[in-house]
Amino acid sequence: MDVDRAHQCIRELCRHVLLVEDSILIALDAEVLVTDLGAERVSIAASVLEALRSLENAPPTLAILDVKLEGETCFPIADKLQEKQIPYAFATGYSDKATFPDRHKLAPCMTKPYNEQALRRVIEELIGGADQCGIQRLQQTG
Amino acid sequence: MPSLQEIAHTVTGLMTVSGAVSLVAFVILRRNFDISLRLSLSLLAAGLIAIGAFQFSLALKVGGNARDFISILTIVAAAVATIASVFLARTAFNSHLISALHHRVEAHRRTLQRLRRSRIELEHRVNDRARELREYEKRLRIALRDSKITVFMQDPALRYVWVRNAPEGFSATDLIGKTDDEVLPPAAARAATTAKMKVIETGQDSTTELYLEPSSPGQRARYFEVTTEPYYGETGEFQGLLSVSVETTDNRHREELLKETLLEVSHRTKNQLSVLMSIARRLGATKADTAKFLPAFEARLRALSISQDVLVENDWASPHLERLVRAQLEPYLSSVTRRKSAIVFSGPDVFITPTAVQNLGLVFHELALNAFEIGVMRSPGGQIDISWDFHDEPACDSDSGHQRLEIRWKEIGASTPANGKLKSSFGQNMAHQIAHSALGGDLEIVPSNDGFQARLKIGSAAISFS
Incomplete structure (x- = not known):
């Protein structure tokens, strides 16, 4: 994959990013990071309910999920994204994937705090696992 | 054919010897002395009588028929003595048998008694052991009762x-x-x-x-x-x-809870680090100069730390709005401005949810910093009036409440040229974004020639009504 094509793939995948994060400051920071990677639209959701509503209203091309939200986990959102075949990656404070449900263990994951390199790495991982430029992701059913 | 005299000699001699043997036997075998004593004494007596009679006949020098007569008498006396001694011996033997039987009966009775005593003693010991066992069993039961x-x-x-x-x-x-x-x-x-x-x-x-x-x-x-x-x-x-x-179930569950708590602490720490990174990155974008960046970063770090303190002193329950705002202003107050009248609060009791504390704390920190850097608090007579009340507002979507809190920040006492912005562009952006995205409301900075004025509306999700 040549450099231009890689950039195009990343831009394509980041066109509309859904950031699920219960801390606004972290979300705003992530917003800057994904915008730098070429995101045209960024949606921010702080809870499972908000995120599900957002992805029903305007399905994103990529979702970054904070695993632990206020009093809940993001896995119901991940289930919905898997169902809709929308690529997603986790951001977590825990560096332990053992607590993840089996069906989400294969999804890329970055530990908090994360920077642009970490974000770029998970996006590349998603592209690597897709048939074509971030259009269809490999099913990761456990 | 031996003569009568010779027979008398032999019989008396035998009797004397047997008497002597019996005496020796009596001395050696002291036990059955009843029979042996009587037998030996009677034989001895008969022997002595016979010898006496025989010797007496010799002394009288009787001869012929008289000597024969004496010999016969001697034999008869010996026979009578023998018969008498046999009778005596029999009686003695019988009495010995009776006494031996008596002794054996007595011995049996004693044995029986001993056995009876042993049995009773044994029964006591068995009872004692049984009681002891019951006692041990009871102690074991008490020791184990209510234990795991x-x-x-x-x-x-x-x-x-x-x-x-x-x-x-x-x-x-x-x-x-x-x-x-x-x-x-x-x-x-x-x-x-x-x-x-x-x-x-x-x-x-x-x-x-x-x-x-x-x-x-x-x-x-x-x-x-x-x-x-x-x-x-x-x-x-x-x-x-x-x-x-x-x-060990309870211990294990406590351990697991501790592990979960540690994970939670780790999660929160990582989140705080992410927040700090976010602030550092965004602040760094506005302040390229390290000398300017550091104090600005430090001030925000302190604001986060103060919000944390407010939560901790309140045991992670919802603190009062006034407590949070006062805590954020505190580091900037001098002894003069710490006068009570410099900061005036008015409004009903409002408690902020723990989740919103950090965000609201940052917004008030930006307002406080602005007031002390370019606002009314630069002059000694400056005063800030902070008031709030609830407003009913039509809900725009289903999860935002009907009630909103409106907090007004009014600086009085000095005229500040108001351009509707905070001095710090970072603070300006962050405060607006927090008010809009995290607090479900907005921040409005009112241009005014009298002094800086701000109006912050926050949604019901940030307020604890319980």
């Missing part, structure tokens, strides 16, 4: 034969006669049996942790620490296994 400890014995086929203080959910009577396979869930039974077989093989004590998966959903998993040792009888033969089991 179970003591049990299994035979060599690993069947329960004795159980004290069965764990909750098990009963001793149900366990007796059964094996682990019949009373435990399969995985636990396998683990228990394996461990016990090893004890039988090696003869060494061993401690195993047993995990009992929940038998139905909603029940919690149980943990037991079982120490098993081989049990030998008094003659050293293997009789089975003796085990002490301690239920």
Whole structure:
């Protein structure tokens, strides 16, 4: 994959990013990071309910999920994204994937705090696992 | 043919000898002295009489018929003495037999008495032992009561034969006669049996942790620490296994809770680090100069730290709005401005949810920083009036409440050129974004020639109504 094509793939995948994060400051920071990677639209959701509503209203091309939200986990959102075949990656404070449900263990994951390199790495991982430029992701059913 | 005299000599001699032998026998065998004494004395007497008569006949020098007569008399006397002594001996023997019988009866009676005494003593000892055993049993029961400890014995086929203080959910009577396979869930039974077989093989004590998966959903998993040792009888033969089991479920759950808490702490720490990184990155974008960046970063760090302190002193429950705002202003107050009248609060009691505390704290920190850097608090007479009340607002979507809190920040006492912006562009952006995205409201900075004025509206999600 040549450099231009890689950039195009990343831009394509980041066109509309859904950031699920219960801390606004972290979300705003992530917003800057994904915008730098070429995101045209960024949606921010702080809870499972908000995120599900957002992805029903305007399905994103990529979702970054904070695993632990206020009093809940993001896995119901991940289930919905898997169902809709929308690529997603986790951001977590825990560096332990053992607590993840089996069906989400294969999804890329970055530990908090994360920077642009970490974000770029998970996006590349998603592209690597897709048939074509971030259009269809490999099913990761456990 | 011996003469009568010779016979008399022989008889009397024999009698004297037998008398002497009997005396010797009497001396040596002192025991049966009744018979021997009487026999020997009578024989001796008869012998002496015969010898006396015989000697007397010799002294009188009688001859012929008289001597024969004396000899016959001697023989008769010896015969009479012998018969008398036999009779005496018989009587003595009989009396000896009676007394021997009497002695034996007496001995038997004594033996019987001894036996009876032994039996009573034995009964007492058995009773004492039984009482002692009951006492031990009672003490064991008291020691185990309300404890998580179970003591049990299994035979060599690993069947329960004795159980004290069965764990909750098990009963001793149900366990007796059964094996682990019949009373435990399969995985636990396998683990228990394996461990016990090893004890039988090696003869060494061993401690195993047993995990009992929940038998139905909603029940919690149980943990037991079982120490098993081989049990030998008094003659050293293997009789089975003796085990002490301690239920450690509560400890394990506490451990798990602690682990979860540590994970939660780790999560929060990572989140805080992410927040700091976000602030550093965004602040860094507006302040390229390290000398300017550091104090600005430090101020925000302190604002986060203050919000944390407010939460901690409130035991992570919702703090009062005034407490939070006052805490954020505190680092900037001098002894003069700390005068009560410099900052005036008015409004109903409002409590902020723990989640919103950090965000709201940052917004008020930006307002406070602005007031002390370019606002009214630069001059000694400056005053800030902070007031709030609730407003009913039509809900724009289903999850934002009908009530909103409006907080007004009004600086009085100095005219500040108001351009509707905070001095710090970072603070300006962050405060607006927080108010909009995290607090479900907005921040409005009102241009005014009288002094800086701001209006912050926040949604009901940030307010604790309980």
